[in-house]
Amino acid sequence: MKILITYFSNTGNTEKIAKSMKDGLIDYDVDLIRAKDVDPTTLNSYDIVFLGSGVYASRIDKSILTMIKKAVPDLPTKFAYFCTHASLKLFQEPFKRITNIIKEHNCKIIGEFDCVGENLGIPLDTQLSMLERLPEEQREKAKKDMEKIKGRPNEMDLENAKNFAVSLVKNL
Numbered sequence: 001m002k003i004l005i006t007y008f009s010n011t012g013n014t015e016k017i018a019k020s021m022k023d024g025l026i027d028y029d030v031d032l033i034r035a036k037d038v039d040p041t042t043l044n045s046y047d048i049v050f051l052g053s054g055v056y057a058s059r060i061d062k063s064i065l066t067m068i069k070k071a072v073p074d075l076p077t078k079f080a081y082f083c084t085h086a087s088l089k090l091f092q093e094p095f096k097r098i099t100n101i102i103k104e105h106n107c108k109i110i111g112e113f114d115c116v117g118e119n120l121g122i123p124l125d126t127q128l129s130m131l132e133r134l135p136e137e138q139r140e141k142a143k144k145d146m147e148k149i150k151g152r153p154n155e156m157d158l159e160n161a162k163n164f165a166v167s168l169v170k171n172l
């Protein structure tokens with residue numbers, strides 16, 4: 001079985017998840033490639049393609065969408081998504097545009113993984129001054145949430161990502 005794990009990662013959180021998935025899939029033929037470096041014409045040579053990104057303004061990075069659009073109509077039949085985000089729960093639909101393309105071409109999304117990733121892309125001072133501008137009742141909660149995401153993805157997140165990838169591929 002041939003597997004592609006491709007991703008965009010601005011500050012390294014999603015890349016950690018991608019690498020942990022690859023580590024788990026040691027028994028398989030896995031390519032780990034940044035989305036901007038993927039040759040779109042090779043996409044349908046994979047049995048499954050994992051697409052990953054951080055979430056930025058509720059969306060994944062456009063390099064993923066660009067790569068998929070270039071590969072159309074020669075898409076692989078199976079995709080899985082993974083993403084990292086600073087909100088404690090993923091409430092957005094960051095892959096929505098890609099999902100539309102994938103479904104139009106009768107491909108399947110066979111699994112989705114997401115986890116929290118500390119916001120390292122906005123300087124701490126800026127984040128703290130944004131918090132200060134919130135109404136008092138929201139500010140305390142936002143400060144606590146910020147503490148909760150420190151250091152994520154952590155070891156447990158990476159283990160969860162690995163287990164997700166392994167069980168998905170095993171059950172194909």
Ligand SMILES: Cc1cc2nc3c(=O)[nH]c(=O)nc-3n(C[C@H](O)[C@H](O)[C@H](O)COP(=O)(O)O)c2cc1C
Nearest residue numbers: 010011012013014054055057058085086087117121
């Ligand atoms: C400009 C910018 C916009 C972001 N927008 C969101 C967002 O809409 N929702 C969210 O949950 N996290 C958001 N985040 C946080 C990132 O999704 C999170 O830190 C993620 O783990 C970054 O992944 P990366 O290190 O792979 O780039 C944003 C971060 C930056 C820098």
